[in-house]
Amino acid sequence: MADEKHVFTASRLTRGNFWFPVRIEITPDRVARVKPRLVGSNEESISILQVASVNIATGLIWSDIRIDSSGGSNPILSHGHSKGDARQIRDLIDRFQSQARQPGGSTA
Numbered sequence: 354m355a356d357e358k359h360v361f362t363a364s365r366l367t368r369g370n371f372w373f374p375v376r377i378e379i380t381p382d383r384v385a386r387v388k389p390r391l392v393g394s395n396e397e398s399i400s401i402l403q404v405a406s407v408n409i410a411t412g413l414i415w416s417d418i419r420i421d422s423s424g425g426s427n428p429i430l431s432h433g434h435s436k437g438d439a440r441q442i443r444d445l446i447d448r449f450q451s452q453a454r455q456p457g458g459s460t461a
Contacts, residue, residue: 357381359445367415367433375431377418377442381449384420386429397429402453407443411436418442 361377363370373389385398405423409416416439420429434442452458 361438363433370433377431379445386431401449404446407446409439
């Protein structure tokens with residue numbers, strides 16, 4: 354289960370995601386936002402235990418996600434995800450945080 358990884362890709366129909374859509378990657382240890390570029394990518398991540406809150410702003414079709422850190426770093430922002438994906442991202446973060454806080458859990 355330590356290698357469990359969930360990837361959520363933003364829709365290409367939303368601003369800034371046509372050529373290189375943003376991905377949110379969630380593992381039991383961290384949450385990462387990966388923005389591919391023509392050459393390479395830009396990645397920012399937060400340890401699962403340092404996630405302070407997850408904010409989902411839903412529109413008619415797409416959702417914006419804001420993941421805040423308790424460590425004082427910049428939040429992870431992403432837009433263009435489906436409502437279902439946004440809720441699943443929040444639920445996975447909650448589940449992985451609960452697992453990490455149990456005795457014998459991950460200590461990322």
